[in-house]
Amino acid sequence: xxxxxxxxxxxxxxxxxxxxxxxxxxxxxxxxxxxxxxxxxxxxxxxxxxxxxxxxxxxxxxxxxxxxxxxxxxxxxxxxxxxxxxxxxxxxxxxxxxxxxxxxxxxxxxxxxxxxxxxxxxxxxxxxxxxxxxxxxxxxxxxxxxxxxxxxxxxxxxxxxxxxxxxxxxxxxxxxxxxxxxxxxxxxxxxxxxxxxxxxxxxxxxxxxxxxxxxxxxxxxxxxxxxxxxxxxxxxxxxxxxxxxxxxxxxxxxxxxxxxxxxxxxxxxxxxxxxxxxxxxxxxxxxxxx
Numbered sequence: 001x002x003x004x005x006x007x008x009x010x011x012x013x014x015x016x017x018x019x020x021x022x023x024x025x026x027x028x029x030x031x032x033x034x035x036x037x038x039x040x041x042x043x044x045x046x047x048x049x050x051x052x053x054x055x056x057x058x059x060x061x062x063x064x065x066x067x068x069x070x071x072x073x074x075x076x077x078x079x080x081x082x083x084x085x086x087x088x089x090x091x092x093x094x095x096x097x098x099x100x101x102x103x104x105x106x107x108x109x110x111x112x113x114x115x116x117x118x119x120x121x122x123x124x125x126x127x128x129x130x131x132x133x134x135x136x137x138x139x140x141x142x143x144x145x146x147x148x149x150x151x152x153x154x155x156x157x158x159x160x161x162x163x164x165x166x167x168x169x170x171x172x173x174x175x176x177x178x179x180x181x182x183x184x185x186x187x188x189x190x191x192x193x194x195x196x197x198x199x200x201x202x203x204x205x206x207x208x209x210x211x212x213x214x215x216x217x218x219x220x221x222x223x224x225x226x227x228x229x230x231x232x233x234x235x236x237x238x239x240x241x242x243x244x245x246x247x248x249x250x251x252x253x254x255x256x257x258x259x260x261x262x263x264x265x266x267x268x269x270x271x272x273x274x275x276x277x278x279x280x281x282x283x284x285x286x287x288x289x290x
């Protein structure tokens with residue numbers, strides 16, 4: 001028995017329009033009526049995928065009355081209204097402007113700002129060019145620039161005041177440059193002065209000890225002589241003064257010898273014309289270690 005076909009008196013008409021295309025069994029058409037007698041597979045298509053995960057593009061968007069709202073919620077809404085943007089505009093990547101940008105009112109930019117030529121109010125920054133030269137104000141005595149945060153300089157630093165010029169902050173711990181135009185850091189000063197500690201301490205050593213009787217020509221001090229630092233002559237009797245009962249002993253008539261923790265003072269009694277006795281007080285003053 002043949003299939004029964006029903007035809008309608010008022011056929012359905014399909015007509016292609018802007019952005020919408022039609023095809024029957026893979027063959028495109030612009031307009032066609034369907035009364036129930038056509039068995040073709042009809043496909044209605046638009047120019048692109050509009051799924052929630054699709055990348056949808058439009059050449060232009062026109063919304064009346066001159067307002068377009070993007071986003072939902074209270075913080076992520078962007079409203080374009082009659083040439084104005086109402087709300088915050090965030091750029092996760094670079095912002096490229098090929099023509100002039102005019103900002104009416106304060107302009108706040110949170111991020112990195114790079115420009116080959118930047119001109120602003122002459123009372124603050126007159127010009128910054130890509131050569132690295134930046135000029136703040138025009139007068140060294142009248143214009144003050146205040147920085148409340150960190151001040152990071154990767155190039156040279158030139159500080160002019162009267163006839164002096166400071167060009168850098170040096171971190172040289174040896175201070176070998178002997179520059180008249182450099183400040184030193186705390187680190188450089190600490191390390192340089194630390195290297196002088198042994199010399200300073202040696203030069204300041206000055207202690208008094210009392211000797212004990214050994215024999216008629218020898219007095220012994222329970223003390224150690226200070227060791228001279230590198231670059232100095234070693235410690236000798238010329239770094240001491242010795243007294244017998246308050247009378248200074250001439251250095252030509254004595255020798256000293258360090259014996260372990262004791263310092264022995266030996267006198268040339270023939271040259272001096274006298275010798276030591278047990279009740280004599282012998283005082284030594286000079287570069288003992290302590």
